[in-house]
Amino acid sequence: xxxxxPAKPEDEQPKDAAKNExxxxxxxxxxxxxxxxxxEEEEELSEEDKxxxxxxxxxxxxxxxxxxDLHKPTLETLRTLIRTSTSSMTAVPKPLxxxxxxxxxxxxxxxxxxxxxxKRFLADIxxxxxMSFSEDGKRESLRYRFKGSSESAGSWGHEYVRHLALxxxxxxxxxxxxxxVEKTDALxxxxxILKLALELVPFLLKHNxxxxxxxLLVELEALVHLPQFVDKDTYSRVCLxxxxxxxxxxxxxxxxxxxxxxxxxxxxxxxxQALQVSMRMQxxxxxxxxxxxCPDLLMKKQLAFLLARQQLSIETEDEExxxxxxxxxxxxxxxxxxxxxxxxxxxxPEDIYKTHxxxxxxTVGGGNVDSAKQNLAATFVxxxxxxxxxxxxxxxxxxxxxxIYKNKDHxxxxxxxxxxAILLWDVETGLTQIDKYLYSQEDHIKAGALLAIGLVNxxxxxxxxxxxxxxxxxxxxxxxxxxxAAIVALGIAYAGTGREDVGELLSPLVGDYKLSMEISxxxxxxxxxxxxxxxxxxxxxxxxxxxxxxxxxxxxxxPYAIYMGLGLALLHLGKQSQADATLAALEVMGNSLAxxxxxxxxTCAYAGTGNVLSIQRMLHYCNDHIDPEKENDRFQAFAxxxxxxxxxxxxxxxxxxxxxxxxxxxxxxxxIRRAVPLALGLLCASNPLVHVLxxxxxxxxxxxxxxxxxxxxxxxxxxAGTNNARLAQMLRQLAAYYQTEANxxxxxxxxxxxxxxxKGTLTLNPxxxxxxxxxxxxxxxxxxxxxxxxxxxxxxxxxGHYLLYHLIISAYPRLLMTLDEQLKPxxxxxxxxxxxxxxxxxxxxxxxxxxxxxxxxxxxxxxERAELASEEWLSLASVLEGFVILKKNPEWExxxxxxxxx
Numbered sequence: 001x002x003x004x005x006p007a008k009p010e011d012e013q014p015k016d017a018a019k020n021e022x023x024x025x026x027x028x029x030x031x032x033x034x035x036x037x038x039x040e041e042e043e044e045l046s047e048e049d050k051x052x053x054x055x056x057x058x059x060x061x062x063x064x065x066x067x068x069d070l071h072k073p074t075l076e077t078l079r080t081l082i083r084t085s086t087s088s089m090t091a092v093p094k095p096l097x098x099x100x101x102x103x104x105x106x107x108x109x110x111x112x113x114x115x116x117x118x119k120r121f122l123a124d125i126x127x128x129x130x131m132s133f134s135e136d137g138k139r140e141s142l143r144y145r146f147k148g149s150s151e152s153a154g155s156w157g158h159e160y161v162r163h164l165a166l167x168x169x170x171x172x173x174x175x176x177x178x179x180x181v182e183k184t185d186a187l188x189x190x191x192x193i194l195k196l197a198l199e200l201v202p203f204l205l206k207h208n209x210x211x212x213x214x215x216l217l218v219e220l221e222a223l224v225h226l227p228q229f230v231d232k233d234t235y236s237r238v239c240l241x242x243x244x245x246x247x248x249x250x251x252x253x254x255x256x257x258x259x260x261x262x263x264x265x266x267x268x269x270x271x272x273q274a275l276q277v278s279m280r281m282q283x284x285x286x287x288x289x290x291x292x293x294c295p296d297l298l299m300k301k302q303l304a305f306l307l308a309r310q311q312l313s314i315e316t317e318d319e320e321x322x323x324x325x326x327x328x329x330x331x332x333x334x335x336x337x338x339x340x341x342x343x344x345x346x347x348x349p350e351d352i353y354k355t356h357x358x359x360x361x362x363t364v365g366g367g368n369v370d371s372a373k374q375n376l377a378a379t380f381v382x383x384x385x386x387x388x389x390x391x392x393x394x395x396x397x398x399x400x401x402x403x404i405y406k407n408k409d410h411x412x413x414x415x416x417x418x419x420x421a422i423l424l425w426d427v428e429t430g431l432t433q434i435d436k437y438l439y440s441q442e443d444h445i446k447a448g449a450l451l452a453i454g455l456v457n458x459x460x461x462x463x464x465x466x467x468x469x470x471x472x473x474x475x476x477x478x479x480x481x482x483x484x485a486a487i488v489a490l491g492i493a494y495a496g497t498g499r500e501d502v503g504e505l506l507s508p509l510v511g512d513y514k515l516s517m518e519i520s521x522x523x524x525x526x527x528x529x530x531x532x533x534x535x536x537x538x539x540x541x542x543x544x545x546x547x548x549x550x551x552x553x554x555x556x557x558x559p560y561a562i563y564m565g566l567g568l569a570l571l572h573l574g575k576q577s578q579a580d581a582t583l584a585a586l587e588v589m590g591n592s593l594a595x596x597x598x599x600x601x602x603t604c605a606y607a608g609t610g611n612v613l614s615i616q617r618m619l620h621y622c623n624d625h626i627d628p629e630k631e632n633d634r635f636q637a638f639a640x641x642x643x644x645x646x647x648x649x650x651x652x653x654x655x656x657x658x659x660x661x662x663x664x665x666x667x668x669x670x671x672i673r674r675a676v677p678l679a680l681g682l683l684c685a686s687n688p689l690v691h692v693l694x695x696x697x698x699x700x701x702x703x704x705x706x707x708x709x710x711x712x713x714x715x716x717x718x719x720a721g722t723n724n725a726r727l728a729q730m731l732r733q734l735a736a737y738y739q740t741e742a743n744x745x746x747x748x749x750x751x752x753x754x755x756x757x758x759k760g761t762l763t764l765n766p767x768x769x770x771x772x773x774x775x776x777x778x779x780x781x782x783x784x785x786x787x788x789x790x791x792x793x794x795x796x797x798x799x800g801h802y803l804l805y806h807l808i809i810s811a812y813p814r815l816l817m818t819l820d821e822q823l824k825p826x827x828x829x830x831x832x833x834x835x836x837x838x839x840x841x842x843x844x845x846x847x848x849x850x851x852x853x854x855x856x857x858x859x860x861x862x863x864e865r866a867e868l869a870s871e872e873w874l875s876l877a878s879v880l881e882g883f884v885i886l887k888k889n890p891e892w893e894x895x896x897x898x899x900x901x902x
Contacts, residue, residue, distance in 0.1 A: 053098040056081065060102045063109045068118070075121045082128060083156065096132050103133040123148035128156050131163045142167040146192065153196075154203035161200050162212060168197055169219040194222055202229050210237045211840045218249065223256050227263045235268045243277070243772065244839040247610045247650045251577065254609075255281065262286070271296075272878045275303050276769055279310050282533055282574055282776075288314060298821060298885060302876040305883045309768060309812070311459060311496035311777050320823075326461040330813075331425035333883065334388050334761070336825055337815050337857045343759040347385050348393040349378040352752050357732055376411040377746045379403070380804055381753030383418035387811060388758055390426055395419050401437065404445055410799040413485065416440075416448025420455025421808050430456035431466055438470075447485035450474055451802060454489025458809045459777075467493035472505055484522055488802070491526025495809045496777040498534050503527060510542040510564075513551060517558035520546065521567070525784065528567030529809070533574050533776040540582060543568045547597065548589050556593045559794035562634075565597030566787050569604040573776050579605035596635040603642025604783070608766075608774040610650035615657070618642045622664060622672055637675035637790045640664060644679035645783075649767050649774060654683060658692070665699070674706040678786045681714030685782060686765040686814070687862040688724045697730050701737070709747045710789050716751030717782070720807075721814060722861065723760035731755065743797050750804065763814035764807060765862050769879045770835065781810030816866050817857040818873075819885050826886060827855045828873055835865035 045053070062074045081095045099106070110126055113119045123144045130140035141163055145153070153161050172193055197220055204213035217223045230238050242261040246254045258281050265274035271294045278286035291307070291314050294300045304324035307314060316322055323329065338344045378394070386392040394403040395418055404415040416437050423430035434456065437449035450471060457467040467490070474486035487506065494502050509515060509523035524546075527539045543564055547556075555561065572579040579601055586598040599621060606614040621639035643660060647653035661676045668676070677699050684692050696718065699711035712734060719727040731752050738744035757764070766778035784806035788795045795803060820826035833851025848865050860866060866880040873886040 049094060052081070052094060056095060056098045057102070060099070060105055063106065063122070071113075071118045072121070075118065075125065078125055079121075082125065096129065099129060100133055103129055117149070120147065120149040124151060124156075128160055131160060139167045139170055142171060142196075145196070152203075153200060154207075158207055158209070161203050162209070164196070165200055165204070165212060165216045168193055168200075169216065172220050194220060194225075197222065198225060201226070205229055205234050205238070208237075208842060210234060211241050214238060214241050214245070218245065218253060218257070223253075223260045226260055227267055230264050230267070232268060235264050235270070239264055239273065240839050247653070266290075266293075270878065271299050271303060272306060272876065275306055276773060276878070279306070279312065279773055287312065291316075298887065299876055301823065302885045305885070306769075306877070309882050310773060310775060313461070313497060324823075326463075327425065327459055328462075330460060331388065331390075333817055333825070334425065334813050334815075335390070337761060337813060337817065338389060338759070340857055341761070341859070343761065344389065346389065346392045346397075347756070347759060349381045349385075349749070349753075352381055352385055352756050353735065353749070354732060355735075372406075372408040372411055373742050373746050374749070375406045376414060376801065377749035379407060379411070379415045379418050380801075381749055383421035383805075384750075384753035384807075385756045385759060387421045387762060387808065388424040388426075388813075390423055390429065392422050395422060396433065401445075404437075404448075409444055410801070412442060412444040413448040413451065413481070414802050414805075416445045417451035417455060417485075417802060417805060419449075420452030420458075421805065423452075423456050424458065424808060424811075425456070425460050427456055427460060427462050427466065431470075443479055443481050447481045450482065450485040451489045451492075451805065454492040455805060455808055457493035458495065459812070461497070468499075468502060468505075475505055475509070480516065480519065483519060485802075487519065487522050487526050491522075491529040492806065492809055495529040495780065496532055498531050498536075502530055503536065503539065506530075507539060507542060510539065511546050513546070517551065517555040517564075518560040521558070521560040521562070521564040524567030525563040525570075526567070528570030529777070529780050529784075532570045532780045534571065535575055535578060536571055540568065540571055544582070544585055547591070547593065548585075553591065556591055559791055559798075559800075561593060562596065562787055562791070563784075565593060565600050566783060568597060569600040570776075570780050570783070572601050572605045573779060574607055574609070574774070575605050576609065576611070577605075592632045596632060596638060599635045599638045599642060603638065603645050606646045607779055608649045609646060610653040611646055612653075614646050615643055615653070618646070619660060622668060625669065628671065633669065633671045634790065636669065636671050637678075638787075640668075640672055640675035641679045641682060641783075641786050641790075644683040645779070648683050649771060657683060662695075670704060670706075673702075673704065674710055675790060677707065677711035677714040678789055681717035682782055682786060684718045685810075686718070686720045686722060686763040688719045688722050688727055690726075692718055693724075693727055693730070700730075700734055705744075706792065709744060709792055712744065712747045712751050713785075713789055716754035717764060719751075719755040720764040721754075721757035721760055721762040721811070723756055727755055728752070743792070746797070754807070757811060758813070761813055761815065761859060762811040763862070764810045766810065767862075768812075769881060770865060771862075772879075775810075775812075778810040778812070781806045781808070814860055815857050815882070816860055816880055817883050818875075819883060821885065821887055823885070825857065827857075828886065829853055829855055829869040830858060830866045830880065831869050832858055832860065832864055832866045834863055 056078075059074050059078050062070050082093070106122070106126060106129065110119065110122050113122065127141045127144035127148055130144055141160075145164060153164055172190070197216055200216065201213045204210070204216070213229075214223075214226065217226050226238070239261040242257045246257050249257060258277055262274055262277040262281075265277060271290065275287065275290045278290050287307070291300070291303050294303055297318075300318075301321055301324060304321045308325050308327045313325055316325070335344075382392050382394045390396070395401065395415075401416070404412050407415045419434055419437070420430065423433060431453065434449050434452045437445050437452070440446050440449070453467055453470050471486045471490050471493070474482050475490070477483045477486070487509070490502055490506065506523045506527050510520055510527065512520065524539070524543050527536070531539060547564065568582070572582060582601055583598060586594055586601065599618070602614065603618065618639040622636055624636065626633040626636070640661070643657050647657040657679075661679060664672050665676045677696055680692055680696060693715065696711045696715045700708050700715065702708045702711065712731075715727060715731065731748055735745060735748045735752075738748060754764075764778070764782065766775045766782065767773065768775060784803055788800060788803045794800070816830065818826050818828050818830075831848060831851040831853050833848035836845070836847055836849050838845045838847055848867060853869055858866065860881060868875060868880070871889055872892045874889045875884050875886055877884045
């Protein structure tokens with residue numbers, strides 16, 4: 001056994017061997033924190049990394065040397081090492097990491113160097129290093145960038161460009177936050193900021209960072225410069241992002257986003273998208289230009305279909321285009337859809353009620369007590385279910401109209417009017433069938449026939465203008481019933497047309513204080529429908545004068561007086577801040593209706609905008625605790641409905657509104673609780689969300705009768721035109737539950753009729769074109785009914801039940817019908833699935849999920865979207881919805897020829 005070697009003296013021990021005791025150096029002294037960190041890093045570094053670190057340290061040392069010949073090659077090497085470094089997205093690149101301890105050294109070197117190319121070169125490198133090492137808020141990267149050479153920022157990589165963009169936004173904010181130019185801590189002036197921003201935008205667009213490019217220009221208030229950088233490859237993603245921003249930016253940035261998107265679409269010759277944006281802005285001149293500047297006749301026809309859906313009219317010489325704009329063939333296409341879906345067979349109310357499924361129905365106490373009311377309900381159900389199909393089992397089945405006589409008094413009016421809904425859009429046939437009732441000896445039936453004339457013309461225009469010709473002579477009739485029917489019918493027939501001649505006919509009735517408040521108010525409502533969202537100054541001033549002083553206080557307490565306010569509000573629909581003058585006048589008005597109308601105008605002005613400040617104002621109104629005996633508290637009901645009106649169409653706003661309604665239902669005053677179901681109905685019209693149906697089902701059994709009736713009606717709105725089986729079952733159970741309550745049962749029947757609206761082919765939802773466009777006419781029709789349900793005792797359950805027919809102007813086929821170049825129905829295969837939000841997503845994501853393949857025509861639910869199944873045909877519309885013209889894809893023919901050749 002050999003002896004162990006003698007121990008070496010302590011100072012001869014190898015340095016690394018002495019590190020056996022953790023946290024101590026060779027001599028056993030404790031390490032400082034910095035030394036510990038360095039030691040750990042060294043242990044982790046690979047040989048390659050150690051070599052890189054040493055090289056970088058050597059380069060920094062060279063920069064400190066006085067020999068200036070070494071500086072240029074040193075900087076070149078540093079640049080190469082920084083640029084070629086690769087790392088994961090989550091880690092700092094190695095060269096930047098190893099240069100961290102030397103950052104201050106390089107800054108000191110920069111300050112000592114004289115001006116020249118080398119100093120500018122070093123400024124470029126410092127600008128990149130500052131990205132990781134400078135203090136927050138100092139914007140060092142930007143400072144050195146402007147002192148450096150004018151080399152492209154993009155050459156340093158994507159992360160550097162994004163960092164510069166953030167610092168530019170911070171720099172611009174420094175100007176805005178400063179009271180004066182002297183006080184600002186900004187390093188640059190606004191021109192320099194914009195110049196650099198415009199250098200970064202092309203790089204961002206080219207590298208799939210469209211959202212960053214748009215955000216940068218929005219923050220710098222320079223969005224006007226964006227169109228010059230957008231090309232055919234980037235326009236769709238840029239515009240999609242711009243349009244999605246509209247909901248989240250404050251005015252006037254929202255309008256600027258829309259205008260910029262419109263300009264880009266015009267540059268790229270995307271006519272349908274450009275027109276959709278101008279319709280969204282409600283800019284009549286822009287709409288006219290988009291339509292007139294379209295060079296392709298077939299594309300012009302597609303634009304006409306879009307305008308007809310929004311019920312906008314434009315003057316044109318082309319007869320075929322005029323026919324599309326007039327919706328003349330809507331009835332023909334709708335019936336073709338009915339035949340395709342095999343739903344032409346007329347349905348009787350009993351087919352909807354399915355009373356045999358309602359359980360044991362007792363006839364005691366409520367059996368035949370109010371059969372007239374149930375006949376009236378059957379009239380409405382029959383009208384809603386068979387709407388647009390031209391035949392039914394109650395009205396058109398018999399020549400003598402015997403069903404009408406099964407109704408009493410005003411019920412006869414609604415029964416006769418139901419003919420207009422059944423024959424909806426079919427003006428020629430409709431007027432022939434309605435005509436005989438105009439000669440009835442019974443005034444109520446005659447009034448109903450007038451209303452039917454308005455309904456049959458709703459949403460369609462005819463060259464001979466039969467509605468105006470037939471109805472105008474009754475506007476000054478001495479019989480108030482006929483007069484009211486004619487006034488209401490004109491509003492329905494010409495809703496959204498902005499017809500000056502109809503306006504001149506009705507305007508004198510608004511301010512005539514000798515007339516009953518009912519006639520003046522309904523005249524204002526009809527004018528509001530005709531000029532919806534058009535800010536007609538003459539009508540606004542006439543209505544304001546009437547409200548401010550021409551009427552007695554007793555008149556303003558009339559149940560119909562609120563419709564004067566609604567008519568006024570509809571004139572401001574979607575006009576946002578343009579309604580401020582009217583709101584200011586209403587604020588100083590001292591009568592009992594003033595605050596209620598102010599809330600109505602305010603909510604209509606911001607309808608569908610998702611404006612957070614407006615929603616907060618409405619919630620603020622709901623805070624007040626008012627004694628209804630001393631003060632009119634009805635404005636709170638409209639504040640609740642207003643929250644839904646403003647928030648609808650925007651997903652986050654809708655979600656927040658639903659939460660707010662839950663709180664209001666728990667803690668609100670009775671007037672607020674009664675309005676919550678109505679607001680839910682508006683928020684989810686024709687969109688039967690399961691959790692909303694559950695909530696409404698719970699409210700439909702509420703102790704407060706107004707809450708329960710409103711909840712039942714809201715269930716009808718939410719399921720309108722969907723044939724939702726679960727909802728139909730709920731309503732059957734409610735019919736059994738409320739069989740002895742005449743009013744409740746009446747509303748249950750109305751809701752059942754709405755669920756099967758147009759046998760499941762129509763929708764009441766005012767949004768269309770992928771939920772981007774809001775139809776003002778559809779909103780107006782819904783609002784008339786919601787206002788009526790805030791006072792059911794005096795309106796719906798009295799003689800105002802005919803107001804329910806305003807829902808007909810909100811109804812539109814929820815179809816996709818493809819047409820060939822001759823505008824004939826042309827079946828093709830399409831995929832229909834749930835719409836997916838693809839804003840800002842990378843690559844080319846799928847726009848629908850869980851799709852099924854169908855042949856057109858097809859029905860689309862509120863949340864569904866369609867796309868063509870093959871590339872054989874090209875769609876002229878950007879959104880497959882409504883009526884879409886197709887043309888053959890020329891590239892498809894080439895591919896087929898190539899395939900045949902092979």
